[in-house]
Amino acid sequence: MRPFRYERATDPAGAVALLARSPQAAFLGGGTNLVDLMKLDVARPDLLVDLRGVTSRTIEELPDGGVRVGAGVSNSDLAADPLIRRRCPVVAQAVLGGASTQLRNLATVGGNLLQRTRCGYFQDVSTACNKREPGTGCSAIEGHNRDLAVLGSSPDCIATHPSDLAVALVAVDAAVRTVGPDGSRVIPLTELHRLPGSDPQHDNVLAHGELITAVDLPPLPFAANSRYRKIRDRASYAFALVSVAAAVDLVDGQVRDVRIALGGVAHKPWRATRAEDLLRGGPLTEQRLRRAAEAELVDARPQSDNAFKVPLARNAIVRTLLDLAGE
Amino acid sequence: MDTEITLRVDGADHRLTVDTRTTLLDALRERLGNTSPKKGCDHGQCGACTVLLDGRRANSCLALAVAHDGAEIVTADGLAVDGQLHxxxxxxxxxxxxxxxxxxxxxxxxxxxxxxxxxxxxxxxxxxxxxxxxxxxxxxxxxxxxxxxxxxxxxxxxxxxxxxxxxxxxxxxxxx
The missing domain is CATH 1.10.150.120 ([2Fe-2S]-binding domain)
Structure with missing residues (x-):
């Protein structure tokens, strides 16, 4: 690992100011991804600013019925929280579907959202990777691409976003609150992560030194009827080939409202708005679900080894929604 | 970059100077001679380095020692009490x-x-x-x-x- 300085801040403004002065500095949350990437020489910060004691570790109910999750809350505490389990089981399920308890105990909510892709070429500094070193090329397109994106990729990058939590948060209309060099803002989760385009080095829209302080879950009563389904190569402790986060509001067998997001298929958590629009206002039948899922995936452009993800995603959407309908 | 930290390991207090790059795992094994947690993958994938960190299990290979100044750590070695196995x-x-x-x-x-x-x-x-x-x-x-x-x-x-x-x-x- 390359040498680096280590500093603690006492509040978000102090942490942001420390990073603003150092273009190569990074925030340190739980460190489960960052420290690993530093060992691999993929991440090369010259200064770590520890966020322990800087970001909130509490989960609180908001006056409007929403829930605010401090960015410093551990993944374990988020998943075990009674309010989250009752109001938004998809969030708890998604968190518990990822990593191991040892990692979830260290990892923070903010850090989970900002973890980097697990594309093997991104993590291997001996290979070309536009995300790691812009302009060097993408080794994955002609290489092992079974795990990689089928939606929204570009000729420069086919990486996927690895977070399970982010998929659930995208589905339930969550937003992140940030503080940065230019002040504070609220960013819907659907707009936090981005597609790779020609500059895949940027995973998200945050500026250097912009700190996630909290995640807000809006009041969404039907999120109590939500579910996360993760499909992977082994039963536990693996990244998603495809995952689905879904919530549905069924009234007399008709879909009054629905939320669907996909993981493991794109550079960002993929909100399936096209499928949602097709499902609203009708019965939740297998046939309608299939049609909606196929419409969502019509623009899929698989690579040489991952065409299976398209029918897998379609079937996962159908099965997850039928499960939610109790069928 | 050296930093002085304290760790409480299996009930005993230690004060040590570590490079900022030192993981808890390396601090335990290389500096304190506690070889109970093992270095398997060193990337948080195998769990051989698992310890209780302030009461919760954690991969000590991904935890920087400097970030856990003052922590209480229990290794498998420290689970036995007065010679009685856990x-x-x-x-x-x-x-x-x-x-x-x-x-x-x-x-x-x-x-x-x-x-x-x-x-x-x-x-x-x-x-x-x-x-x-x-x-x-x-x-x-x-x-x-x-x-x-x-x-x-x-x-x-x-x-x-x-x-x-x-x-x-x-x-x-x-x-x-």
Whole structure:
């Protein structure tokens, strides 16, 4: 690992100011991804600013019925929280579907959202990777691409976003609150992560030194009827080939409202708005679900080894929604 | 960049100077001579380095020592009290729940933590597969649920594949 300085801040403004002065500095949350990437020489910060004691570790109910999750809350505490389990089981399920308890105990909510892709070429500094070193090329397109994106990729990058939590948060209309060099803002989760385009080095829209302080879950009563389904190569402790986060509001067998997001298929958590629009206002039948899922995936452009993800995603959407309908 | 930190390890206080790059695992093994946590993958994938960090299990290979100044750490070595093995340690021996033994300290620390987590009502991914889901927050009985134990132990790999005896070893402690 390359040498680096280590500093603690006492509040978000102090942490942001420390990073603003150092273009190569990074925030340190739980460190489960960052420290690993530093060992691999993929991440090369010259200064770590520890966020322990800087970001909130509490989960609180908001006056409007929403829930605010401090960015410093551990993944374990988020998943075990009674309010989250009752109001938004998809969030708890998604968190518990990822990593191991040892990692979830260290990892923070903010850090989970900002973890980097697990594309093997991104993590291997001996290979070309536009995300790691812009302009060097993408080794994955002609290489092992079974795990990689089928939606929204570009000729420069086919990486996927690895977070399970982010998929659930995208589905339930969550937003992140940030503080940065230019002040504070609220960013819907659907707009936090981005597609790779020609500059895949940027995973998200945050500026250097912009700190996630909290995640807000809006009041969404039907999120109590939500579910996360993760499909992977082994039963536990693996990244998603495809995952689905879904919530549905069924009234007399008709879909009054629905939320669907996909993981493991794109550079960002993929909100399936096209499928949602097709499902609203009708019965939740297998046939309608299939049609909606196929419409969502019509623009899929698989690579040489991952065409299976398209029918897998379609079937996962159908099965997850039928499960939610109790069928 | 050297920094002075204190760690409480298996009940004993230590003051040491570490480079900022030093992980907790390396501090324990290389600096304090506690070779109970093992270095397997060194990337948080195998669980051999698992310790209790301020009461919770964690991969010590991904934790920077400097970021855990003042922490209380319990390794598998510290689970025995006055020469008496911890019930999970005894059960692993009685059930022959290991072969080469390299992953065993991490497995045992994980199992000890698992029992506390289930008693505290922490759900696992498979808890949500139950007919009623996991909305309740009471203790979760894992003694009769091998799938709960397998899921909760999935962060600890064993290349000898001694898993088959680990699950009953943990179930027995959960029952008692």
């Amino acid at each position: 019930p999970v340690q005894r059960s692993f021996i009685e059930h022959d729940a290991f072969q080469c033994g390299y992953c065993t300290p991490g497995q045992i620390v994980s199992a000890v933590a698992l029992l506390d987590e289930a008693a505290a009502g922490w759900p696992s991914a498979v808890t949500f597969d139950r007919p009623d889901g996991a909305p309740d927050t009471g203790p979760i009985d894992v003694a009769g649920e091998p799938d709960e134990i397998q899921e909760r132990m999935s962060g600890n790999l064993c290349r000898c594949a001694a898993y088959a005896n680990m699950v009953p070893a943990i179930q027995e402690v959960a029952r008692s």
